[in-house]
Amino acid sequence: MDTVAPARWSARIGERLDEDGYVRLPGALDPSLVEDLRDAVDAVWSRERAGTTTAALHLLAFLREDRRFVRLLDHRPVIDVVAEALGPNIFMYHAHLDVHPPEEEPVPAWMWHQDGGIQNRDLETSPRPRMSVKVAYFLTDVSTPGRGNFVVLPGSHLRDRIERPASGTDLPGAIPILAEPGDAVVFDRRLWHMRSPNRSAVTRKALFLAYTYRWVRPRDDLRLPAAFVDGMTPVQRQLAGVDAGDPFPLWMPDRSALPLRDLLGNEPG
Numbered sequence: 671m672d673t674v675a676p677a678r679w680s681a682r683i684g685e686r687l688d689e690d691g692y693v694r695l696p697g698a699l700d701p702s703l704v705e706d707l708r709d710a711v712d713a714v715w716s717r718e719r720a721g722t723t724t725a726a727l728h729l730l731a732f733l734r735e736d737r738r739f740v741r742l743l744d745h746r747p748v749i750d751v752v753a754e755a756l757g758p759n760i761f762m763y764h765a766h767l768d769v770h771p772p773e774e775e776p777v778p779a780w781m782w783h784q785d786g787g788i789q790n791r792d793l794e795t796s797p798r799p800r801m802s803v804k805v806a807y808f809l810t811d812v813s814t815p816g817r818g819n820f821v822v823l824p825g826s827h828l829r830d831r832i833e834r835p836a837s838g839t840d841l842p843g844a845i846p847i848l849a850e851p852g853d854a855v856v857f858d859r860r861l862w863h864m865r866s867p868n869r870s871a872v873t874r875k876a877l878f879l880a881y882t883y884r885w886v887r888p889r890d891d892l893r894l895p896a897a898f899v900d901g902m903t904p905v906q907r908q909l910a911g912v913d914a915g916d917p918f919p920l921w922m923p924d925r926s927a928l929p930l931r932d933l934l935g936n937e938p939g
């Protein structure tokens with residue numbers, strides 16, 4: 671069971687991430703926000719691909735493309751779940767916008783991976799530390815298999831390696847996440863996962879935001895327009911990493927202001 675209903679999120683989330691390496695958050699975005707974000711994605715897709723609706727798009731650091739994406743930085747209660755996993759001394763170090771139209775091409779040989787790239791070589795413990803979690807927001811209906819679903823191997827976040835089958839990409843125990851528009855999945859970067867091919871008639875649209883400790887360096891060059899930054903709350907500035915001129919507070923959060931800590935710590939009961 672990978673699902674936690676919104677009313678029960680905070681009570682069970684830590685357990686799910688620890689045990690399964692991911693947790694599905696149904697209804698994380700309300701329908702009007704989904705529509706808004708989908709419009710924003712469509713505008714970016716059309717710009718980037720000159721209106722070609724058969725062309726896939728994988729765009730890093732997409733928040734600068736449209737002000738409407740900025741609200742995802744600290745979207746609640748998803749950010750509460752992220753902070754429950756990592757604590758409040760975090761920022762978004764990496765993000766991508768993905769559009770995957772129906773595809774007929776053969777599947778690439780091997781798409782299974784853990785996130786973190788070079789961290790998986792540089793960190794020598796086993797299992798390696800969590801370091802970051804990523805949030806996947808689904809904006810279109812991927813509630814049936816075959817739609818380019820996000821596929822995970824539950825519990826595999828504690829395994830540094832997985833056995834590669836002689837052929838194909840099917841792994842015993844792997845499951846496709848069946849998500850409705852507005853659902854989110856928070857996953858541990860160590861979880862072995864992949865995107866499956868989209869063999870349906872429905873174009874898949876999804877947004878990914880990855881958070882890590884503020885003392886880790888950004889992976890993407892966010893380059894947010896000044897007007898976006900001007901309109902941000904202190905929490906959004908922390909999470910966008912635009913408050914990070916002086917590195918001291920990143921290493922000494924207990925001696926420095928930390929807007930996300932204030933936000934989450936000052937909740938009534």
Ligand SMILES: O=C(O)CCC(=O)C(=O)O
Binds near residue numbers: 819863
């Ligand atoms: O698009 C997907 O379903 C998978 C995304 C992925 O592999 C990643 O974010 O690292």
